[in-house]
Amino acid sequence: MPENDVPMWPSDDKDTSSAEPKGAKREGEATVWLPMSGLANGKTEELSVPKVTPESGSWFQPVVEVGDIDEEPDVPETPTPQWSAFEPVTPVTPAEPEQHEEPKTLFVKPVQPQHKDEPDWDQFDRGTATPPRDAEPSRPEPSQGPPRQEQPRQEPSRRPEQSRVEPPLPAPVPSATMHARPVRIEPSEERFDSEATVGIQRPEPPSQEPPAAETEAAPAPKPKRKRKTLLITTLVVVLLLAGMGGAAAMPKVSNRLGLPWAPNAPKGEIPKPAGVTRVLHGPDVNGVAPTKEGLAAALAGPAGAADLGTLTGTVVDAATGDVLWDKNSGTPLTPASTTKILVVAAALLSMDHGTQFSTKIVQGAEPGTVILVAGGDPSLTSLPLGTDSPLYPGAAHVDDLVAQVKKAGGGKISKVQLDISLFKGPTSAKGWDPEDTAAGNTYMAPVLPVMADGGRADPKNDHSPRIANPAATLTQKIAGKLEAQAGGTTTAPKDAKVLGEVKSQPLAEFANSLLQLSDNLMADVLARQLALAKGAEPSFTGGAATTMDVLKQAGFDLTGVQINDGSGLSDQNKIPAKALSEILAVAAAPDGKDPRTAKLRPLLAGLPVAGGSGTLEKRYGDPASAAGRGWVRGKTGTLSGVNTLAGVVLDTDGRMLVFALMSSGSDQNKGRAALDVVAATLHKCGCR
Numbered sequence: 001m002p003e004n005d006v007p008m009w010p011s012d013d014k015d016t017s018s019a020e021p022k023g024a025k026r027e028g029e030a031t032v033w034l035p036m037s038g039l040a041n042g043k044t045e046e047l048s049v050p051k052v053t054p055e056s057g058s059w060f061q062p063v064v065e066v067g068d069i070d071e072e073p074d075v076p077e078t079p080t081p082q083w084s085a086f087e088p089v090t091p092v093t094p095a096e097p098e099q100h101e102e103p104k105t106l107f108v109k110p111v112q113p114q115h116k117d118e119p120d121w122d123q124f125d126r127g128t129a130t131p132p133r134d135a136e137p138s139r140p141e142p143s144q145g146p147p148r149q150e151q152p153r154q155e156p157s158r159r160p161e162q163s164r165v166e167p168p169l170p171a172p173v174p175s176a177t178m179h180a181r182p183v184r185i186e187p188s189e190e191r192f193d194s195e196a197t198v199g200i201q202r203p204e205p206p207s208q209e210p211p212a213a214e215t216e217a218a219p220a221p222k223p224k225r226k227r228k229t230l231l232i233t234t235l236v237v238v239l240l241l242a243g244m245g246g247a248a249a250m251p252k253v254s255n256r257l258g259l260p261w262a263p264n265a266p267k268g269e270i271p272k273p274a275g276v277t278r279v280l281h282g283p284d285v286n287g288v289a290p291t292k293e294g295l296a297a298a299l300a301g302p303a304g305a306a307d308l309g310t311l312t313g314t315v316v317d318a319a320t321g322d323v324l325w326d327k328n329s330g331t332p333l334t335p336a337s338t339t340k341i342l343v344v345a346a347a348l349l350s351m352d353h354g355t356q357f358s359t360k361i362v363q364g365a366e367p368g369t370v371i372l373v374a375g376g377d378p379s380l381t382s383l384p385l386g387t388d389s390p391l392y393p394g395a396a397h398v399d400d401l402v403a404q405v406k407k408a409g410g411g412k413i414s415k416v417q418l419d420i421s422l423f424k425g426p427t428s429a430k431g432w433d434p435e436d437t438a439a440g441n442t443y444m445a446p447v448l449p450v451m452a453d454g455g456r457a458d459p460k461n462d463h464s465p466r467i468a469n470p471a472a473t474l475t476q477k478i479a480g481k482l483e484a485q486a487g488g489t490t491t492a493p494k495d496a497k498v499l500g501e502v503k504s505q506p507l508a509e510f511a512n513s514l515l516q517l518s519d520n521l522m523a524d525v526l527a528r529q530l531a532l533a534k535g536a537e538p539s540f541t542g543g544a545a546t547t548m549d550v551l552k553q554a555g556f557d558l559t560g561v562q563i564n565d566g567s568g569l570s571d572q573n574k575i576p577a578k579a580l581s582e583i584l585a586v587a588a589a590p591d592g593k594d595p596r597t598a599k600l601r602p603l604l605a606g607l608p609v610a611g612g613s614g615t616l617e618k619r620y621g622d623p624a625s626a627a628g629r630g631w632v633r634g635k636t637g638t639l640s641g642v643n644t645l646a647g648v649v650l651d652t653d654g655r656m657l658v659f660a661l662m663s664s665g666s667d668q669n670k671g672r673a674a675l676d677v678v679a680a681t682l683h684k685c686g687c688r
Contacts, residue, residue, distance in 0.1 A: 336637030425539030431570030527566030
């Protein structure tokens with residue numbers, strides 16, 4: 001093999017010249033003659049391999065394939081037209097072969113490079129460098145044509161920096177695992193880049209000279225990312241449009257957008273806008289009221305249910321005050337929590353509705369000592385500032401009180417003491433079940449003038465266990481926030497400097513929370529506040545006595561009434577249904593008819609709504625009482641063997657009816673359900 005012809009792939013085959021006979025063997029080896037055929041003078045003849053000399057260089061370029069190589073049968077070779085850098089290689093009509101053989105020029109199919117970093121292929125034209133090792137060359141493929149007559153090579157015009165001419169260097173042979181860069185090989189072994197694209201017409205260069213057959217090779221095109229990006233974008237748009245179309249087909253979405261196919265779309269012409277006057281209409285005071293006979297017939301079955309045990313009650317027309325139905329309403333029975341109606345009514349009648357109860361921290365007599373002065377507000381909440389209490393909306397915050405003390409200054413605070421001297425007497429009333437005041441119960445906490453969240457362990461849960469000593473617990477919490485120690489109980493000086501003060505919600509809202517939750521602690525605290533307002537002793541005895549006095553002075557008949565607390569936890573309380581209905585009838589009377597009505601009206605607003613709020617939220621779900629949902633408003637009462645319900649309801653004619661129902665000797669669940677049926681019957685009744 002000539003010395004200047006570098007092998008293009010590793011091989012053990014020896015190059016035997018055409019001068020050696022076919023099948024000549026040397027010691028330890030054999031030479032196999034590879035037949036070649038071509039078209040000459042219209043016939044297929046066996047062609048001989050031209051002899052390669054050092055002057056002529058190598059006349060062939062190996063084809064390096066990656067992966068499996070499919071062998072193709074020999075086919076007649078056809079001439080190839082003049083190769084152009086701007087035109088794809090296309091077959092032409094075969095021409096008569098020349099008598100002498102010329103070295104072959106092999107054309108390789110361009111392959112796009114696999115790396116983003118493009119090698120400088122202009123170096124091959126200039127013969128100044130070899131491709132970078134990290135640039136992966138494309139794979140060459142053989143052309144399907146016979147040797148052709150080479151035209152004189154025209155050098156393209158070059159920039160000044162490209163005018164340098166250096167001796168050509170043999171190109172390195174690409175590895176079998178790499179793709180070869182498409183090149184054209186001249187007999188002198190000079191190599192020139194072919195175009196990197198196949199089958200794509202390049203635009204003419206902005207030059208007046210005709211395009212040369214060989215020009216400076218353009219860099220291989222980058223991967224078709226724009227087409228891929230366009231495809232992905234199109235797919236995303238299609239998916240978005242499909243999603244929007246699917247969403248628009250959904251009834252809720254189409255209704256909200258007002259689309260023509262929406263289920264709520266108008267079926268006809270849109271009516272012209274009409275004026276609307278937003279006025280709340282009260283009960284119909286001029287309509288026809290139920291008759292006593294009709295009402296008695298309607299209530300005969302529900303009021304006679306065995307589940308009610310001993311039942312007393314009354315129904316009153318709120319517009320006239322007439323008694324429409326009565327069943328032993330003057331008989332005193334244990335009222336349970338309906339006792340709260342009397343306490344709230346007395347407070348609303350005798351106290352300003354905007355009254356607030358204060359909690360203070362004042363300067364103590366000793367340096368570094370402050371005193372928490374209880375003002376009778378059990379609704380003070382420990383929830384963070386900005387978080388309203390779900391149990392006592394509008395309640396004051398412990399953090400607000402502490403922040404005021406810190407802002408007031410006065411030096412380092414080392415001790416926080418407690419003053420609970422506002423209330424007098426025992427913290428539990430006569431007739432209470434011991435379990436109602438035991439630590440961990442959910443009904444009641446010791447009646448003290450200060451605590452957080454009604455003495456509950458969880459400030460958001462009405463049924464959370466109550467703390468044994470809620471006032472002391474609050475003192476310790478405040479001391480911790482002030483980085484001090486709790487210092488026990490004391491009495492604050494009357495002229496002590498106030499460092500911080502917070503106030504409860506107004507009386508009307510306080511009463512509303514009390515009735516909605518049927519909060520026993522708040523009711524007994526309110527009875528003491530009533531006693532304080534009237535100058536009486538703020539105790540169970542003083543609160544009960546003041547309540548009775550205020551109601552009697554307001555003109556209510558309290559015959560048979562006996563109360564020992566304000567909550568109704570005492571089983572020794574006795575109230576006839578008549579007293580309850582009389583108070584509620586005045587609260588529900590038409591405006592201007594009774595001067596007491598304006599003061600008592602907030603009492604109705606605090607009554608729980610059947611199936612909607614407070615202690616009636618989970619009731620009226622049975623089919624027999626479902627008609628009363630949303631129409632009945634009432635105060636509930638439950639003790640062992642006692643079930644009571646007193647409130648108001650609108651009948652089918654819009655007439656306001658007041659009722660008071662008291663059951664004794666009834667099962668808790670069955671008695672409640674039976675009372676709900678009676679109240680629901682009042683709503684369904686036109687009863688004439």
